[in-house]
Amino acid sequence: MGKCQICTTFAVPKILKVMYAIVDIAGQQFKVQKDQTVYVHRLDAEEGSSVNFDKVLLASDGSKVKVGSAALKGASIKATVLKHLKDDKVIVFKKKRRKGYRVKNGHRQCLTKIQINDISI
Numbered sequence: 001m002g003k004c005q006i007c008t009t010f011a012v013p014k015i016l017k018v019m020y021a022i023v024d025i026a027g028q029q030f031k032v033q034k035d036q037t038v039y040v041h042r043l044d045a046e047e048g049s050s051v052n053f054d055k056v057l058l059a060s061d062g063s064k065v066k067v068g069s070a071a072l073k074g075a076s077i078k079a080t081v082l083k084h085l086k087d088d089k090v091i092v093f094k095k096k097r098r099k100g101y102r103v104k105n106g107h108r109q110c111l112t113k114i115q116i117n118d119i120s121i
Contacts, residue, residue: 026043039087045081056072079115085111086109092105
């Protein structure tokens with residue numbers, strides 16, 4: 001009964017310490033990191049302009065996690081609006097059997113593509 005050969009030959013990778021935050025954008029919560037692109041509901045901002053989000057619920061710098069009661073004070077996320085676009089069409093089909101009732105509707109959600117530039121705690 002010797003040592004396991006597999007355990008000695010492979011090195012365990014170190015866990016990467018990544019700064020991330022959970023932020024409320026237009027009523028939805030997103031986990032964001034620096035240089036990440038996120039699709040959110042349509043924002044009232046011009047393409048190429050920068051946007052600040054102050055409603056940061058949780059922030060981590062890799063070693064410590066800060067949680068706010070409702071929101072962290074002084075924390076903000078800086079992002080750039082890349083473009084405005086529409087999502088794929090969602091088909092809504094309603095039917096009642098044996099009654100001849102059929103209704104088909106479609107919907108395309110308006111979205112904004114943003115890139116996270118900076119997370120400040």
